[in-house]
Amino acid sequence: MPDIHLVDVCRDFGSHRALDHVDLTIESGSLTVLVGPTGCGKTTLLELIAGLQTPTRGTVAVDGEDVVGPRRDTVLIFQHHNLFDWLTVRDNVAFGLRHRGLSRQEAGRRAVEQLERVGLTQFADRVPAELSGGMRQRVGLARALVLSPRLLLMDEPFGSLDHQTRRIMQRYLLSTWRQSKATIVLVTHDLDEALRLADRIVLFSAGPGRPVEVVDVDAPRPRDLEDGRIRQIRDRLSSHLELEVTLSEFAVEELSAVPLALEVSDGSA
Amino acid sequence: MGLSANLRIWRTPVVAASAATARRRRGWRSIGGLVAAWLLLGGVWELGARIGFLNPAILPPPSQFLPYLLETSGSVGLGINKVSYASSLLETILRVSAGFGLGVGSGLVAGMLLAALPWARVVGVPVAQILAPIAPIAWIPLAIVLFGTGDGAAVFVVFMGIAASMTLATVAAVGGVPAEYIKSARSLGSRGWRLWLRVILPASAPSIATAMRLSFFAAWMSVLAGEMAGINSGLGSLVILGQQEFQMKLVMAGLVTIGFLGFAFDRVLLVVRQRLLWWEARGNRVDPAGA
Numbered sequence: 413m414p415d416i417h418l419v420d421v422c423r424d425f426g427s428h429r430a431l432d433h434v435d436l437t438i439e440s441g442s443l444t445v446l447v448g449p450t451g452c453g454k455t456t457l458l459e460l461i462a463g464l465q466t467p468t469r470g471t472v473a474v475d476g477e478d479v480v481g482p483r484r485d486t487v488l489i490f491q492h493h494n495l496f497d498w499l500t501v502r503d504n505v506a507f508g509l510r511h512r513g514l515s516r517q518e519a520g521r522r523a524v525e526q527l528e529r530v531g532l533t534q535f536a537d538r539v540p541a542e543l544s545g546g547m548r549q550r551v552g553l554a555r556a557l558v559l560s561p562r563l564l565l566m567d568e569p570f571g572s573l574d575h576q577t578r579r580i581m582q583r584y585l586l587s588t589w590r591q592s593k594a595t596i597v598l599v600t601h602d603l604d605e606a607l608r609l610a611d612r613i614v615l616f617s618a619g620p621g622r623p624v625e626v627v628d629v630d631a632p633r634p635r636d637l638e639d640g641r642i643r644q645i646r647d648r649l650s651s652h653l654e655l656e657v658t659l660s661e662f663a664v665e666e667l668s669a670v671p672l673a674l675e676v677s678d679g680s681a
Numbered sequence: 682m683g684l685s686a687n688l689r690i691w692r693t694p695v696v697a698a699s700a701a702t703a704r705r706r707r708g709w710r711s712i713g714g715l716v717a718a719w720l721l722l723g724g725v726w727e728l729g730a731r732i733g734f735l736n737p738a739i740l741p742p743p744s745q746f747l748p749y750l751l752e753t754s755g756s757v758g759l760g761i762n763k764v765s766y767a768s769s770l771l772e773t774i775l776r777v778s779a780g781f782g783l784g785v786g787s788g789l790v791a792g793m794l795l796a797a798l799p800w801a802r803v804v805g806v807p808v809a810q811i812l813a814p815i816a817p818i819a820w821i822p823l824a825i826v827l828f829g830t831g832d833g834a835a836v837f838v839v840f841m842g843i844a845a846s847m848t849l850a851t852v853a854a855v856g857g858v859p860a861e862y863i864k865s866a867r868s869l870g871s872r873g874w875r876l877w878l879r880v881i882l883p884a885s886a887p888s889i890a891t892a893m894r895l896s897f898f899a900a901w902m903s904v905l906a907g908e909m910a911g912i913n914s915g916l917g918s919l920v921i922l923g924q925q926e927f928q929m930k931l932v933m934a935g936l937v938t939i940g941f942l943g944f945a946f947d948r949v950l951l952v953v954r955q956r957l958l959w960w961e962a963r964g965n966r967v968d969p970a971g972a
Binding site for chain 2: 464539
């Protein structure tokens with residue numbers, strides 16, 4: 413049974429069309445990665461699924477129900493301003509529990525349990541400003557997982573981390589995903605990240621935003637990006653992605669002046 | 682393994698203790714700087730008067746106006762018109778506190794309402810934008826007509842001097858809350874008044890606290906300007922009276938008092954900020970205390 417179903421979804425902001433006739437099905441329990449240039453409507457799509465926005469036309473359904481507002485089984489994680497600066501790590505993790513009607517003690521107890529599971533107990537009384545970037549994203553993930561979400565939406569969650577931390581967080585995400593069995597939809601502009609994580613990569617086009625290519629990555633994890641099959645997918649997507657980025661950065665009239673490097677890039681992020 | 686585990690246990694308290702020590706050291710250093718600044722100012726002043734660089738008749742040094750203040754309790758005028766330094770001081774403090782409290786309080790409420798209600802913002806913000814640039818002193822004639830020359834007029838002038846700008850600052854502070862905070866909170870199930878109380882208010886509190894401090898300076902200037910220009914009582918009026926009777930010791934004592942009190946109020950606001958916004962002092966942020 414398909415978990416997320418978008419049918420003919422459009423989203424306009426004034427005269428600007430962010431999403432244009434999007435049809436997309438995301439299967440339950442899968443890890444889908446949306447890739448595309450900045451401003452192609454990836455974030456808008458996540459927020460539509462999260463119930464934080466409503467489509468201008470078309471329908472967004474999760475588990476066969478139309479999304480009309482934030483759902484209890486869905487959590488959205490951002491790149492920046494994810495944790496609340498004015499709460500300790502424990503209170504941040506307890507935040508969602510408190511809003512699900514748990515008492516302060518009970519929410520705090522479960523928050524600490526969750527922190528134990530992810531090895532962050534000793535940071536329970538710190539505030540986000542005292543944590544490293546990777547740790548902050550781990551707490552953000554803990555805050556989402558403590559609610560046992562069935563659907564986890566992540567908007568460039570590792571975008572601001574350095575290369576090494578990002579790799580560690582990707583492995584961490586994969587292992588928590590296996591345990592939680594949640595459906596994950598992750599947005600990134602890093603093709604390598606998509607290749608490492610995704611069951612299915614959806615490539616977005618800008619102006620107006622819509623999926624232009626859907627690729628299933630049917631390879632066991634952890635993945636070797638130099639593996640033949642993965643390389644093949646990467647080569648195909650990277651030239652496509654580069655074209656999309658160029659099209660979103662430059663006006664059509666300028667294109668003749670832009671040296672379009674459509675040959676295979678080295679793929680380094 | 683066992684050793685490293687032990688080390689980890691010991692590490693956190695040690696780090697915490699050194700952070701507390703550093704904070705305390707910063708505290709002492711700022712007090713030391715304060716005392717040094719006052720001593721320097723007083724010393725130069727005193728020295729200038731002694732060597733005749735400053736005319737003591739116009740700029741009486743601390744060694745003259747401080748004893749004067751203690752001996753005469755700073756009284757001017759005769760009989761029913763007699764006013765004392767202490768009572769003027771108290772009057773001004775009460776006026777500025779009332780005006781500041783009312784102005785900041787209503788500015789906060791109005792600002793939050795305008796931020797929450799888009800349709801009210803269309804009319805409300807331009808109204809505040811028209812009221813905000815009116816200099817506090819320009820309200821004095823109206824204040825005196827409305828309330829006479831007493832406390833009411835002074836409080837009104839302070840209120841009008843800060844309420845509109847505080848409203849605008851609150852609207853801006855709420856508007857400046859990162860959208861991600863609100864979206865994260867809604868995604869975690871927060872909405873309505875709890876979203877305001879638990880997320881929007883704390884997220885906008887740092888900018889609001891800064892606006893409050895700036896408002897206090899405006900309030901302090903407003904009350905003194907009002908007292909000097911028509912509201913014939915309080916510290917500002919005392920300074921003007923001193924000038925009219927050529928009691929320069931009183932004028933100087935008044936000026937030093939105005940500076941010192943303004944500074945003291947500002948420090949109190951800063952301490953309140955540090956208590957309420959406790960998380961700002963932690964982590965790798967720049968300490969806002971120096972601002």
